[in-house]
Amino acid sequence: MSLAEFLAMGGYGIYVWPSLGLVVFALVWNVLAARRLHATARAEALRRLAAGGRP
Amino acid sequence: MPRTPASAMLLMYRRDLVLAFRHWDQIAQPVVFFAMVTTLFPLAISPELGQLRELAGGILWVAALLAALLGLEFLFRADHADGTLEQMMISGQPLALLAIAKGAAHWTACGLPLVLASPLLAISLGVPGAALCTVVVSLALGTGILSALGAIGAALTLGLRRGSVLLSLLVLPLAMPALIFGARAIDMAIHDEQATGPLLLLAAMLVLAVTLAPLAIAAALRISAE
Amino acid sequence: MNWTWLHKFASPPHAYRLAGRLAPWFGWPAFVLIVVGLYGGFVLAPPDYQQGEGFRILYVHAPSAWMSMFVYATMSVAAAIGLVWRIKLAHAVAAASAPIGAWFTFAALATGSLWGKPMWGTWWVWDARLTSELILLFLYLGYMALRASIDDRDRADRASAVLALVGVVNLPIIHYSVYWWNTLHQGATISKIGKPSITGDMLWPLLTMLLAFTLYYGAVMLVRLRAEILRRERDASWLREELKP
Numbered sequence: 001m002s003l004a005e006f007l008a009m010g011g012y013g014i015y016v017w018p019s020l021g022l023v024v025f026a027l028v029w030n031v032l033a034a035r036r037l038h039a040t041a042r043a044e045a046l047r048r049l050a051a052g053g054r055p
Numbered sequence: 056m057p058r059t060p061a062s063a064m065l066l067m068y069r070r071d072l073v074l075a076f077r078h079w080d081q082i083a084q085p086v087v088f089f090a091m092v093t094t095l096f097p098l099a100i101s102p103e104l105g106q107l108r109e110l111a112g113g114i115l116w117v118a119a120l121l122a123a124l125l126g127l128e129f130l131f132r133a134d135h136a137d138g139t140l141e142q143m144m145i146s147g148q149p150l151a152l153l154a155i156a157k158g159a160a161h162w163t164a165c166g167l168p169l170v171l172a173s174p175l176l177a178i179s180l181g182v183p184g185a186a187l188c189t190v191v192v193s194l195a196l197g198t199g200i201l202s203a204l205g206a207i208g209a210a211l212t213l214g215l216r217r218g219s220v221l222l223s224l225l226v227l228p229l230a231m232p233a234l235i236f237g238a239r240a241i242d243m244a245i246h247d248e249q250a251t252g253p254l255l256l257l258a259a260m261l262v263l264a265v266t267l268a269p270l271a272i273a274a275a276l277r278i279s280a281e
Numbered sequence: 282m283n284w285t286w287l288h289k290f291a292s293p294p295h296a297y298r299l300a301g302r303l304a305p306w307f308g309w310p311a312f313v314l315i316v317v318g319l320y321g322g323f324v325l326a327p328p329d330y331q332q333g334e335g336f337r338i339l340y341v342h343a344p345s346a347w348m349s350m351f352v353y354a355t356m357s358v359a360a361a362i363g364l365v366w367r368i369k370l371a372h373a374v375a376a377a378s379a380p381i382g383a384w385f386t387f388a389a390l391a392t393g394s395l396w397g398k399p400m401w402g403t404w405w406v407w408d409a410r411l412t413s414e415l416i417l418l419f420l421y422l423g424y425m426a427l428r429a430s431i432d433d434r435d436r437a438d439r440a441s442a443v444l445a446l447v448g449v450v451n452l453p454i455i456h457y458s459v460y461w462w463n464t465l466h467q468g469a470t471i472s473k474i475g476k477p478s479i480t481g482d483m484l485w486p487l488l489t490m491l492l493a494f495t496l497y498y499g500a501v502m503l504v505r506l507r508a509e510i511l512r513r514e515r516d517a518s519w520l521r522e523e524l525k526p
Contacts, residue, residue: 010328012335015399019392020323023341026388027315027497030381031308034504041511046524207447211440215430224426225444228419229451232458239465260454271447274364278439 071160104181112241166198189244210275308500314493321486352382360442377505
């Protein structure tokens with residue numbers, strides 16, 4: 001099967017690829033968001049520790 | 056001498072009713088809202104009774120649902136504000152039973168007026184006379200379910216700013232099953248079919264709600280009021 | 282029964298460190314399995330007899346839908362544990378899980394819609410499954426909205442826990458009602474999202490994706506959990522040690 005045929009997905013390409021894209025986006029986003037959340041929480045906690053000893 | 060739970064419940068019920076009936080406008084508002092929302096649909100869709108009749112079950116139920124939501128915010132608010140709620144919690148009476156009593160009073164003051172107004176509004180939507188009985192029963196059971204589920208929402212959102220919008224968001228998904236069967240019952244009656252199936256399901260939902268909701272309400276009240 | 286082991290495990294420093302050590306063990310296998318599953322589903326699996334290549338959306342739609350329900354169930358169990366045993370960590374797990382579950386639900390709805398368009402001709406259809414997913418999304422959003430509206434963390438934990446439990450009790454009722462409602466109007470839609478008859482070649486990528494998504498949820502939840510623990514922690518001593526590199 002050629003690349004063009006693969007991308008066309010028998011005519012369903014415009015539905016299949018956006019679906020995949022959407023889910024991959026959701027998966028990547030959640031990972032990045034979780035890591036960002038953790039980093040922010042870490043920075044906050046460090047800041048509170050430095051500022052007053054009590055978090 | 057400590058009261059029995061039953062007499063405490065009765066006392067609570069009567070007290071709430073007396074308080075509710077002191078403010079006639081608060082009882083009237085949901086009914087007027089119900090009437091107005093029902094009027095919106097002919098204006099938005101068509102004055103033709105044939106068309107409205109097909110939608111009547113859904114229109115009446117949606118309007119009643121929204122009107123019932125309106126009154127829920129005030130279910131615990133006054134008692135929370137003046138400390139009565141705390142007294143209820145330390146009274147030694149089971150909080151869940153007191154919650155049932157409050158819910159019943161709330162239904163009497165808010166839900167029942169909607170039920171009583173429904174035949175008139177149903178006629179305005181072209182519902183045939185023979186179906187009116189089903190309309191009343193469907194909405195009576197439905198508003199009961201709404202009072203129970205709504206009380207959970209009211210207890211959870213007690214004292215929060217923008218609490219009423221949040222309350223609606225929380226309660227509406229829970230109310231959808233009742234909506235499905237309630238509207239369907241009216242629809243069947245309009246088309247001359249026996250609506251006993253959906254009505255029995257509604258009744259079952261009401262029994263389930265009245266049995267389980269008070270536990271959630273009591274838990275939520277303790278969480279919110281501490 | 283002696284529950285001290287549970288309480289010790291649930292202590293924040295232990296949980297924080299354990300979560301940190303476990304997360305990669307969930308995350309990397311998840312990544313590999315997703316790649317393998319997608320390759321199996323999009324390249325290796327033969328086209329469906331009825332739906333041609335279009336059925337491949339199944340490989341992202343079904344795992345998303347499955348996870349949307351699995352996460353809600355996990356959230357409810359965590360909420361129950363938090364309420365009954367008063368374990369704060371359980372509430373933190375529930376809080377960490379909700380956004381992930383909501384995203385899965387959204388993904389299930391969107392992919393379901395994209396799948397439906399070529400099958401039924403419209404972008405949206407009040408199919409029983411899609412409608413059920415939509416109501417589940419509302420339940421997630423309500424949960425997150427309630428949490429966000431309450432400032433006091435303790436109250437937020439417990440109130441949203443009650444809400445999660447009320448939701449989980451209602452879920453079978455909602456599910457049944459929506460399916461019943463849908464059958465009333467048969468003929469308007471196919472009641473299932475065109476489930477193709479699955480052969481072995483088509484099955485293993487699906488199972489792989491299901492496992493992959495479950496591991497993925499574990500990994501992301503553990504990272505969010507670490508952030509939650511940090512935000513909640515009031516006792517300075519272990520934090521100081523833990524955070525200074």
